[in-house]
Amino acid sequence: MRFIPVSCEQRETMLHVVGARTxxxxxxxxxxxVRLSRPLALPRGMSEIELADELExxxxxxxxxxxxxxxxxxxxxxxxxxxxxxxxxxxFFTAYTPYQPEISQGTLQAIYxxxxxxxxxxxxxxxxxxxxxxxxxxxxxxLMAARVTKRDKVVVSAAVHPEWREVLTxxxxxxxxxxxxCPVADGRTDMVALEELAADAAAVLVTSPAFLGGIEDVAAxxxxxxxxxxxxxxxxxxxxxxxxxxxxxxxxxxxxxxxxPLGSAMSFGGPGLGLFACRQQFxxxxxxxxxxxxxxxxxxxxxxLTMQTREQHIRREKATSNICSNHALNALAAGVYLASVGSVxxxxxxxxxVAKAHYLHDALIKTGRFTTVNDVPFAHEFALxxxxxxxxxQHTLLERGYLAGLDLHRFSDDYNxxxxxxxxxxxxxxxxxxxxxxxxxx
Amino acid sequence: MSEHMKRExxxxxxxxxxxxxxxxxxxxxxxxxPDVDLDAALGGNARAVAxxxxxxxxxxxxxxxxxxxxxxxxxxxxxYPLGSCTMKYNPRINEWACRLPGFAGAHPYQPAETVxxxxxxxxxxxxxxxxISGLPAVTLQPAAGAHGEHTALMxxxxxxxxxxxxxxxxxxxxxxxxxxxATAAMCGYTVTQVPSNDRGxxxxxxxxxxxxxxxxxxxxTNPNTLxxxxxxxxEITRMVHEVGxxxxxxxxxxxxxxxxxxxGDMGFDAMHINLHKTFSTPHGGGGPGSxxxxxxxxxxxxxxxxxxxxDTDGSFMLATPARSIGRVKAFLGNFGVLVRAYAYIRALGxxxxxxxxxxAVLSAxxxxxxxxxxxxxxxxxxxxxxxxxxxxxxxxxxxxxTLDMAKRLLDHGVHPPTVYFPLIVHEAMMIEPTETESxxxxxxxxxxxxxxxxxxxEDPEMLHEAPYTTPVRRLDEAAAVKQPDLAWKxxx
Numbered sequence: 028m029r030f031i032p033v034s035c036e037q038r039e040t041m042l043h044v045v046g047a048r049t050x051x052x053x054x055x056x057x058x059x060x061v062r063l064s065r066p067l068a069l070p071r072g073m074s075e076i077e078l079a080d081e082l083e084x085x086x087x088x089x090x091x092x093x094x095x096x097x098x099x100x101x102x103x104x105x106x107x108x109x110x111x112x113x114x115x116x117x118x119f120f121t122a123y124t125p126y127q128p129e130i131s132q133g134t135l136q137a138i139y140x141x142x143x144x145x146x147x148x149x150x151x152x153x154x155x156x157x158x159x160x161x162x163x164x165x166x167x168x169x170l171m172a173a174r175v176t177k178r179d180k181v182v183v184s185a186a187v188h189p190e191w192r193e194v195l196t197x198x199x200x201x202x203x204x205x206x207x208x209c210p211v212a213d214g215r216t217d218m219v220a221l222e223e224l225a226a227d228a229a230a231v232l233v234t235s236p237a238f239l240g241g242i243e244d245v246a247a248x249x250x251x252x253x254x255x256x257x258x259x260x261x262x263x264x265x266x267x268x269x270x271x272x273x274x275x276x277x278x279x280x281x282x283x284x285x286x287x288p289l290g291s292a293m294s295f296g297g298p299g300l301g302l303f304a305c306r307q308q309f310x311x312x313x314x315x316x317x318x319x320x321x322x323x324x325x326x327x328x329x330x331x332l333t334m335q336t337r338e339q340h341i342r343r344e345k346a347t348s349n350i351c352s353n354h355a356l357n358a359l360a361a362g363v364y365l366a367s368v369g370s371v372x373x374x375x376x377x378x379x380x381v382a383k384a385h386y387l388h389d390a391l392i393k394t395g396r397f398t399t400v401n402d403v404p405f406a407h408e409f410a411l412x413x414x415x416x417x418x419x420x421q422h423t424l425l426e427r428g429y430l431a432g433l434d435l436h437r438f439s440d441d442y443n444x445x446x447x448x449x450x451x452x453x454x455x456x457x458x459x460x461x462x463x464x465x466x467x468x469x
Numbered sequence: 470m471s472e473h474m475k476r477e478x479x480x481x482x483x484x485x486x487x488x489x490x491x492x493x494x495x496x497x498x499x500x501x502x503p504d505v506d507l508d509a510a511l512g513g514n515a516r517a518v519a520x521x522x523x524x525x526x527x528x529x530x531x532x533x534x535x536x537x538x539x540x541x542x543x544x545x546x547x548x549y550p551l552g553s554c555t556m557k558y559n560p561r562i563n564e565w566a567c568r569l570p571g572f573a574g575a576h577p578y579q580p581a582e583t584v585x586x587x588x589x590x591x592x593x594x595x596x597x598x599x600x601i602s603g604l605p606a607v608t609l610q611p612a613a614g615a616h617g618e619h620t621a622l623m624x625x626x627x628x629x630x631x632x633x634x635x636x637x638x639x640x641x642x643x644x645x646x647x648x649x650x651a652t653a654a655m656c657g658y659t660v661t662q663v664p665s666n667d668r669g670x671x672x673x674x675x676x677x678x679x680x681x682x683x684x685x686x687x688x689x690t691n692p693n694t695l696x697x698x699x700x701x702x703x704e705i706t707r708m709v710h711e712v713g714x715x716x717x718x719x720x721x722x723x724x725x726x727x728x729x730x731x732x733g734d735m736g737f738d739a740m741h742i743n744l745h746k747t748f749s750t751p752h753g754g755g756g757p758g759s760x761x762x763x764x765x766x767x768x769x770x771x772x773x774x775x776x777x778x779x780d781t782d783g784s785f786m787l788a789t790p791a792r793s794i795g796r797v798k799a800f801l802g803n804f805g806v807l808v809r810a811y812a813y814i815r816a817l818g819x820x821x822x823x824x825x826x827x828x829a830v831l832s833a834x835x836x837x838x839x840x841x842x843x844x845x846x847x848x849x850x851x852x853x854x855x856x857x858x859x860x861x862x863x864x865x866x867x868x869x870x871t872l873d874m875a876k877r878l879l880d881h882g883v884h885p886p887t888v889y890f891p892l893i894v895h896e897a898m899m900i901e902p903t904e905t906e907s908x909x910x911x912x913x914x915x916x917x918x919x920x921x922x923x924x925x926x927e928d929p930e931m932l933h934e935a936p937y938t939t940p941v942r943r944l945d946e947a948a949a950v951k952q953p954d955l956a957w958k959x960x961x
């Protein structure tokens with residue numbers, strides 16, 4: 028396949044105008060010793076029909092149709108049909124960043140509406156146009172807190188997703204911030220340890236629910252953080268904010284989250300959506316793009332990218348972040364998703380997730396094969412200890428069509444025999460009952 | 470403006486101002502398990518007040534976003550010669566491919582034996598990008614170009630630290646993208662800027678003066694942001710290596726040299742690639758992109774984990790390199806974007822990939838030749854896939870700024886080129902046609918530009934007010950900063 032609409036004859040015309048004999052003449056500006064003198068070692072090109080066949084083959088060699096209880100930061104929620112229909116409009120997906128607002132009002136208004144929805148969900152004053160994912164939003168929040176407080180120590184709870192903590196550690200290698208980990212007590216942040224560690228910290232970083240599903244006492248953590256002069260950063264799950272108190276009402280200063288559940292496919296873990304929101308007073312230290320409402324020269328309302336003096340293309344090494352491309356199309360999907368479910372639908376979906384998770388949790392304990400790891404409140408995800416070989420159990424259940432949770436052994440030896448189950452509104456009671464029968468038969 | 474855009478008498482209401490409180494679109498499923506007492510289940514954390522989200526029906530959503538789409542401009546709507554952004558056509562087979570249930574529905578923590586197709590695709594793309602760049606060790610984890618720059622610089626930092634040689638500075642030419650210094654600062658480096666020479670390349674004397682054993686890396690875009698291939702590239706990377714520093718290539722301009730030259734062969738140790746530029750994945754109104762990093766063997770052990778490796782039995786598995794800098798994001802990268810780029814490379818093959826750069830370079834040189842009578846070319850020699858005009862003459866002689874000319878292009882149904890970048894050219898306008906535009910489109914752009922050049926002389930006042938035909942006209946950006954309105958708030 029080729030996507031070049033220039034004929035051989037036209038190419039000759041163009042070469043003539045340019046004053047070149049062949050197209051290779053144009054590449055003579057490249058020093059000869061670094062010009063590639065052989066064809067690239069890539070397979071030959073193919074027709075669309077052949078390509079479709081190959082891609083279908085690759086996709087089909089992934090096992091699909093499994094009944095999944097996998098979560099851990101990526102969730103199998105229902106995506107309303109209207110979402111992909113809107114996101115597939117080429118005026119949206121083939122557009123660049125809206126640097127020319129006169130012809131980008133669609134993207135800009137959609138971002139403004141998305142920002143408004145994120146503020147509504149999180150209880151924050153301002154939200155940016157998105158970050159890459161929850162993990163990188165979490166790190167940017169830590170860096171922002173360091174700028175705001177002019178301190179460099181951040182305290183992260185060990186109850187946070189291990190991959191988010193790992194990304195934080197990777198970034199901290201630069202020496203910009205020092206990461207101190209607060210231990211866990213019963214699956215949640217250890218409040219006694221936190222009180223001591225929070226002294227002189229720029230930020231206390233937690234997520235609620237925590238990685239193992241437990242719901243943190245955010246208000247109490249906020250009290251400890253603020254007493255130490257630190258900002259509180261809270262990672263959230265946006266679906267659960269349909270029924271869970273907004274972190275902004277519990278004392279959070281910066282709220283981040285993985286927005287994939289809002290209308291983006293799991294897609295093997297990406298692209299997701301980094302939610303990022305904060306209180307008004309910190310706005311000048313925020314990373315990322317912001318869309319704002321204004322008027323044009325004729326007084327018509329319109330939208331622009333604004334407060335760009337925070338950003339890399341203006342401030343270069345003094346920018347609040349190096350972020351340029353964000354996840355605008357996923358933010359668009361989130362906007363369409365939230366409009367389609369509304370607060371009633373979102374609360375209903377979140378309630379279904381919570382009720383189904385509690386149903387499965389209680390029933391798994393009743394099988395006698397699983398025991399509680401932490402006796403703490405949870406929403407739609409929970410960890411249980413299995414009384415046998417987790418790997419063998421999951422393998423057997425996979426053969427019967429189930430993804431039987433996440434074996435936490437992959438993250439730490441502390442989690443031997445611990446399985447993390449996530450239940451979304453897509454799981455039916457019938458699926459869960461059959462799954463429970465399979466578990467009982469092991 | 471292009472035909473799909475119309476000015477309307479009244480602005481479209483916000484989605485929040487549409488519908489009514491009873492309006493519903495998607496509802497939750499009927500609960501088939503016992504209900505829970507939410508406040509008890511959530512440990513007293515149930516939400517007191519519902520979030521103020523829109524309440525609309527499906528048809529209202531469809532109409533709302535159809536309207537928003539109608540006041541938005543993408544590559545499908547017309548010419549988009551946005552320099553440094555490579556706004557080429559986005560093939561539809563790629564969009565279809567990433568939505569296949571086997572890809573879209575895969576969970577990142579599925580057992581490896583259930584995702585061999587996805588892992589195989591990632592492995593295949595790693596190999597292809599390694600071959601194209603001449604830098605064989607590859608991570609696909611970074612989510613965007615700037616993220617890739619950060620990843621590469623953290624690897625370079627780890628390399629120096631491992632050698633017991635923590636260094637403090639990064640050198641960046643004055644023509645570099647803003648992300649370069651911003652990234653260097655995020656990695657804890659101080660930035661030393663070096664000027665360009667009178668041919669638009671790196672000033673070797675200035676580079677020599679800036680280089681010492683405290684320099685960790687040079688970040689260089691090649692071809693550079695003037696659209697010029699640096700003739701001294703071999704000498705530049707040699708000088709960098711001589712003081713023990715490493716050479717990083719900002720790969721934003723890779724579309725110029727596919728199959729023609731490889732950064733690895735030029736002496737670069739690492740580069741990032743923008744799949745959303747060179748490899749045709751859509752920009753999505755600002756993202757998601759994908760910023761793979763390709764490195765030389767000496768940096769391979771520092772790649773962020775996990776990468777996909779081939780096991781002895783031919784199956785694919787995840788592996789983390791020995792001295793990995795660690796993860797740079799959750800999971801495995803922007804897989805949906807990787808599928809599109811893989812499909813593009815497979816569709817084109819070696820020959821098609823090379824033709825991309827041949828045509829991109831020819832089209833840029835064609836536009837440069839056709840425009841150079843009416844406009845001043847910043848550095849008028851054979852360019853690569855883009856070139857830069859300076860509007861300084863128009864500003865001095867007629868008081869018309871590049872911004873005015875760019876805004877006037879909107880009335881011709883063209884997305885303006887990048888303006889005021891690179892910073893080293895006064896009143897810069899950076900034009901990148903890409904290979905996916907026909908000669909007719911290029912010629913009509915030339916016609917529009919030549920018309921504007923005449924308007925500059927004959928009616929400069931008119932240009933200050935442009936555009937005239939777009940859905941909205943110039944917006945008050947100062948007011949947007951002074952009185953920030955960043956979120957809708959319900960009327961009290």
